[in-house]
Amino acid sequence: MRVSTGKATQSDGRMFTVVVEGFGVGLQRRAERRLTVPFSQLQRLMQTIALQGGRIRAINAEEVPAGSEPQAPSTEAAADAPAAPPTPARKAPVSHADVPVNLYKPKDPFIGTVTGNYSLLAEGAIGRVNHITFDLSEGNLHYVEGQSIGIIPDGTDANGKPHKLRLYSIASTRHGDNCEGGTVSLCVRQLQYEKDGSTINGVCSTFLCDIEPGAKVKITGPVGKEMLLPPDEDANVIMLATGTGIAPMRAYLRRMFEPSERAKNPEYQFRGKAWLIMGVPKTPNLLYEDDFQRYLAEYPENFRYTKAISREQQNPSGGRMYIQDRVTEHADEIFSLIEDPKTHVYMCGLRGMEPGIDEAMTAAAAAKDLNWSELRPQLKKADRWHVETY
Ligand code: FAD
Structure with a gap:
């Protein structure tokens, strides 16, 4: 996809043409379309396209003659794009209601x-x-x-x-x-x-x-709406994964750090802290390791990666190093991050990981005079504690 945005600001009235495929209804979905909108509607249009499965091929800034007034959106775009938010919406959270669910059911997969x-x-x-x-x-x-x-x-x-x-x-x-x-x-x-x-x-x-x-x-x-990533580019995201529990984290990390993804998502240029704590039995069982090493090299300020390799590393008591041992080891930093309302914690993997993490969080909270059994429901209610285990 080509992205040319020039030096637009939200108030300069410049127009942007989004070239999109697979977007709209009926025959429209088959054709490449060009939708022209003012900057204030660009982000919403891109979100709508993404949620409806469209593919953005290019975004081009239109030249505005000096002194000309901001233009109204073209008729075609106006029909598809949602109304502009009253103020330029910087990071309006994606509503859970907008997330696609059950588009295909077992009777007609x-x-x-x-x-x-x-x-x-x-x-x-x-x-x-x-x-x-x-x-x-x-x-x-x-x-x-x-x-x-x-x-x-x-x-x-x-x-x-x-x-x-x-x-x-x-x-x-x-x-x-x-x-x-x-x-x-x-x-x-x-x-x-x-x-x-x-x-x-x-x-x-x-x-x-x-x-x-x-x-x-x-x-x-x-x-599923339990494991959605916050749209806030400045959020902190702590990820606790065992084995294939890495799947959603891999998607988050690609969205945050993969160059092609960043080019595709001008509305999501992650600037927060992402911390992956990953548990596997042996080094050869590490998943997507090369990608994560690349993100570490390219974004050392934003990405942190901690491994618990149970059959190779020892915890401080001389036993196998599990993910909960890493949580205990870094409890202070984890809780300092959790105190920041921008921090979200995600846990994914085998169900058996939950009691260990809970125990580690209870001890870590107690060390800070906090009660984990009170704090966890509060985090959950604030949509900052996300668990998917199986
Ligand atoms: P089945 O043939 O259905 O066998 C499973 C059954 O075998 C169990 O119900 C149990 O009765 C029995 N069983 C299992 N282990 C033992 C044992 N040790 N001793 C005796 N009996 C046993 N899996 C992934 O690999 N990757 C994912 O990303 C992933 N994501 C998931 C997300 C969610 C939300 C959920 C709910 C599950 C996820 N799973 C994932 C698990 C996945 O859905 C399947 O459960 C898993 O692949 C096993 O299915 P199966 O058909 O191969 O096993």
Whole structure:
């Protein structure tokens, strides 16, 4: 996408033309369209396009002859763009009501095509975790960071009935991994356990880890509003992830730091502090490690990355280093950040991580004369404590 904004300010009355594909109703969605709006409406228009699954190809500043009055929006844009906010809306929070949910239901799922499926693990890792991407371009399935989709695996269950859907956190931003829209990616761990001397493979996770590019998959959703990222570019975001719980965090971090994402989102140029605390059993099980190292190198002031590698590192008592041990170790800094109303905490991964984190937060709060069992509901009510475990 090309972005040319010149030196516009919110009050100079300059007009911007957004070149967009896949936006509007009926035949409009098929054609490339040009929507011209004043700067005060640009951000809202871009949010509307993103939420409706449109792909912005370019944003061009129109030249305004010296001394000319601010122009009214063109008729076409005025029809699509929401009315301008009364004052230039800097970071109006995205309303939860605007977030797409259940666009596709189990009775009539979207049929996505697999475009990629590769292992995220390095040599010597435990288990199997894959990154799987689906093409969505033929329909209207769109989503925002922090949501999940449902997958209905092929085949039938023990009773001969079609399998039920399983939920997976979305690992890509709303623009997809190629940053052009029209795709969604997942981070899936194959469930495997031993029972009565034989190895049982999870139905859907095995279906997904084995799937080949070109295969068609039934997809539902999107669902979920628990893990939405605040639109505030100055927010602080603490992320506690174990294993595939990294999926939504990967989407947030791409939105914050990936150069192609930043170019695509002039309305979201993250300037706050993002702190990822990640738990895995072994170093080869670290997920998306190269990307995170790149963000560290490029944004050392904004990104912090702490690992708990349970089978390789020791906690202060000589036991395995789990994510809750890292929370205890950094309790002071975590609580100082939480005292700032701009701070949000996200937790995602296996359900088993919750009691440990809770215990660590209780001890950390007590050290600051705070009561975690009182504080946590307050944070939750303020929409600053976000948990998705499974
Ligand atoms: P199934 O065939 O459904 O088997 C699961 C069942 O096996 C369990 O219900 C239990 O009865 C049994 N079982 C499991 N372990 C054992 C054991 N050790 N011993 C005995 N029995 C056992 N997964 C991801 O990989 N990545 C994600 O990003 C992700 N996001 C999720 C987001 C949400 C909101 C939710 C709710 C879940 C998410 N999951 C994610 C989990 C996912 O939905 C599936 O539950 C998981 O993939 C297993 O499904 P399956 O069909 O492979 O297993």
